Amino acid sequence: MPRRKRGVPLRVSLVGLMLVLVALGLVVSGVSVTSALENRLIDRTDNGLRGAAEGWARPRDGDDRGPFGPFGQSGQSGSPTTERRPPSPYYVMLIRSDGTTFTVNDVGGSPDLSDLSRFSTDPVTVASATGSDVRWRVVKVTATNPSGVSITSVVAIKLNDVDDTVTRLIWLQLGVGLGVVVVVGGLGYLLVRTSLRPLRRVEETAEKIAGGDLDQRVPTSPPNTEVGRLATSLNVMLHQIQNAFAATAASEEQARSSEDKMRRFIADASHELRTPLTSIRGFSELYRQGAMTDTGQLMARIETEAGRMGLLVEELLMLARLDAQRPLERAQVDLLSLASDSVHSARAMAPEREIALQVLGGPGIPAVMGDAARLSQVLSNLITNVIRHTPDDATITVQIGTDDRDAIISVVDTGPGLAPADRARVFERFFRGDSSRHRDGGVGGSGLGLSIVAALVDAHGGTVGVDDTPGGGATFRVRIPRAE
Incomplete structure (x- = not known):
């Protein structure tokens, strides 16, 4: 089974990337500043070195005198007298045209001058002749007086001050950079953690939703x-x-x-x-x-x-x-005329029953857009249902009225009424209520008459319901949207 690779958390990746960028910026800026400072210090050192070399190479009062007195006899080597000069920070080698060489060394140590041909008026950096870590900056200048006597001065100065300054700057930058990295890392972690806290809440919510809680x-x-x-x-x-x-x-x-x-x-x-x-x-x-x-x-x-x-x-x-x-065949239907015809038909079917038509008040006329034959069947089924399930002495009243939106048809009887349990199921298919309501000895109809009523009313966009009649009995009420 392959092992799952562990991913790095986003906050760790962001903080790590931030620290890498900060460290890279510090390194680039540190190298730039250090290089600029080192170059500036060396330029200043070179300017002083050139001036010193030109001064040492300039003859005085004759062809055999240097800046601090005579060199001595031809072919001799030595050092100019120190009685008339202060200590020099330079290492100086004076070479006369006849090959006589004199040195001035008040600083200790010496540069590697084994190959004088590589030196010129442009200063160069050489190592120490003794093999130490001291670096020297060397320049060579040749001067000739009007008498034709030339003196070449090779002047060198230690770069200890430059190296010490650059080293201190590097250590200072390392310390400051380390502090900056630590501070930026801490603040960055807090910032990233705070910024990603809403994502953590998103993750927690997603886990709950994955568990089946879709309300989250x-x-x-x-x-x-x-x-x-x-x-x-x-x-x-x-x-x-x-x-x-x-x-x-x-x-x-x-x-x-x-x-x-x-x-x-x-x-x-x-x-x-x-x-x-x-x-x-x-x-x-x-x-x-x-x-x-x-x-x-x-x-x-x-x-x-x-x-x-x-x-x-x-x-x-x-x-x-x-x-x-x-779809039904729709046309404007006058419910009052339709109810009148249904009442006459019911009286002919049950002449012994008292069946009346009552017109209720209301705005407009009781007209609807619908199928006249199907609406007639609604009324016929309701009246037949009442005749079948109420005694002969129970009266039946068909009421027609309107309100602001609907035309209303009510079939009211004064029979035994409906039990609450039957009232809730009376429009179900094949439902038959209490057999005591059957006036024909307990043999009811098919149980589909009121189901057809509910389906036809629904097809006309209306509603049908049943309530108790005040004083006893049941009232079936149909509401159908009025024709505009």
């Missing part, structure tokens, strides 16, 4: 900073991700709910269709066995069950079309 959000920072803009972008992304997860979960839940409803719908439809089919099969078996002598009555019962089965199939097809959200 990155703490905000000033929007004019990079971290602030990053936090804002991450929060927007997290909000979108959370919404996407929520939408996915809701979609999955809706799919599961729809699947469960579909299973129940198929099971209920199968059960409802099984009942008339079983009846028809039973009657057919009785007829085949000759157990039924009244053929007319037998055919009437088979016809009744077939009609019941046909009605159920039509209602199932209606719900399937509504679930498919097929």
Whole structure:
């Protein structure tokens, strides 16, 4: 298994890069300052060296006298008398044209003058003749008097003062540079740590989100900073991700709910269709066995069950079309006229029932944009449901009215009403309430009438609900947006 490479933390990398840049800057500046100072000191030394060499080479009062008196006899070597000169900081070698050489050495030590031909009026640096670490600066100057006598002076001076000054400067720069690096490193670490603290909070938030807590959000920072803009972008992304997860979960839940409803719908439809089919099969078996002598009555019962089965199939097809959200034929519908026709039809169907039409006050006329046939079916199903589930002495009132936005249809009865549990489920498919509400001995309808009402009202952009009627009974109220 390959080993994971350990990365360097960002704050360490930033501080390290900062220190490298600072150190590089200090080195460059130190080298520049040191070189400039050394060159300046050597230039000053060279100027003094040239002046001294020219003075030593200049003859006095004759062809055999140097700057401090006679050299002596021809061919002799020695040192000029020191009785008339102060101590000199220079090492001086005087060479006359006849080869006589004299030296002045008040400083101790001597430069390497083994090859005099390499020296000129341009000063050069040479090592010590004794092999020590002392460096010398040497210049050679030749002067000739009018008599033709020439004197060559080789003048040298130690660079100890220059080297000591440069060395002290280097040590001073090293000390100051080390202090600067330490201070910059400490301050830089604190600055980087403080600046990266929001990123640490982003990291902690990301770890919590990775653990499944999608409600976490990155703490905000000033929007004019990079971290602030990053936090804002991450929060927007997290909000979108959370919404996407929520939408996915809701979609999955809706799919599961729809699947469960579909299973129940198929099971209920199968059960409802099984009942008339079983009846028809039973009657057919009785007829085949000759157990039924009244053929007319037998055919009437088979016809009744077939009609019941046909009605159920039509209602199932209606719900399937509504679930498919097929567009309705929309036109302006006068609900008052439609309600009047529905009330007349209901009176003809149940002449023993007291069914009334009541017009309520409200702005405008009760007109909507919709499918007149489907809206008529809404009213018919509501009235039929009341007739089927209330006693004969219960009154039925169809109310038509408006408010600022909707047209309102209410079907009010004075029957036994609905239990709270039934009221919450009354619009579910194949739901049947308490059998005591069935006026035909407990045999209810298909259980799809109110489901069709809810689907048709929803297709018209409206709502339907049920409340208790004051004094007893139930009130079904439909609200549909008014026509503009």
